[in-house]
């Protein structure tokens with residue numbers, strides 16, 4: 001059973017690198033929880049991006065069934081991220097203040113994968129690249145992403161292919177705005193799902209995604225208020241006041257607006 005010359009479990013998974021990447025900067029007991037909570041979230045985000053990018057390519061090519069499977073997996077990943085807050089919630093303000101100063105000015109604001117998920121979905125606020133300018137590779141990756149059609153842009157492309165009067169966006173580097181022609185197209189899809197089943201299913205997959213995303217934001221702001229109250233964030237924002245404003249962000253406004261008309 002010697003694995004001296006064969007690939008072992010740890011070799012395959014790169015576990016030495018993963019399990020030696022926890023470097024608490026204080027003696028506080030809960031700092032390990034804080035680090036692992038973020039690292040596992042970033043790993044799940046990596047998988048979500050892998051699935052979202054592949055789903056976007058398949059949707060653009062008109063191969064919707066495998067894309068649905070990937071988007072369903074993204075929804076399960078988001079559930080995982082949402083459940084993870086239950087672990088972090090066991091950390092009280094007393095526990096957190098034991099090591100908060102050790103975090104310096106670092107903050108979730110600098111999670112480039114979180115911003116990339118927003119950018120791939122289509123919520124592109126170029127000002128959010130600011131916190132990544134110290135890493136030209138990451139800022140560059142976000143800029144390149146903002147120049148590509150988003151997940152929602154390729155979905156709009158499917159509406160056009162199906163004969164709806166929907167034009168590609170003239171600018172890709174901004175959040176999606178509600179558009180009368182697109183809302184009218186979705187209205188026809190939702191009024192007659194049997195005729196437009198794939199588009200209907202696609203729309204509901206996007207709704208699932210945004211629904212889970214909103215729950216993540218809500219869990220975040222609630223946990224933050226529970227742990228630091230209304231203190232300013234280490235990233236320089238007002239903290240809870242900023243995160244509450246972010247709850248209003250809408251990824252797919254047409255899909256939310258069409259509901260009022262049905």
Ligand code: HEM
Pocket residue numbers: 037038041042088096106107108109110111114220223224227228232233234235236237238239240242243246
């Ligand atoms: C006790 C735990 C946490 C606290 C107190 C906290 C606090 C904050 C605060 C105050 C902000 C606003 C930016 C700033 O001024 O710093 C922020 C942003 C952010 N945090 Fe957390 N956070 C916590 C846990 C997490 C976890 C577990 C994640 C998961 C990766 C996360 C990801 C983010 C992201 C992505 C942002 C940017 C949000 C946006 O711009 O919309 N945070 N956090």
Ligand SMILES: N[C@@H](CC(=O)c1ccccc1NC=O)C(=O)O
Pocket residue numbers: 038100103106107108109228232233234235
């Ligand atoms: N913004 C947080 C700090 C923080 O949460 C954080 C710091 C370093 C690495 C990840 C973090 N998590 C999410 O924002 C605070 O103000 O306490």
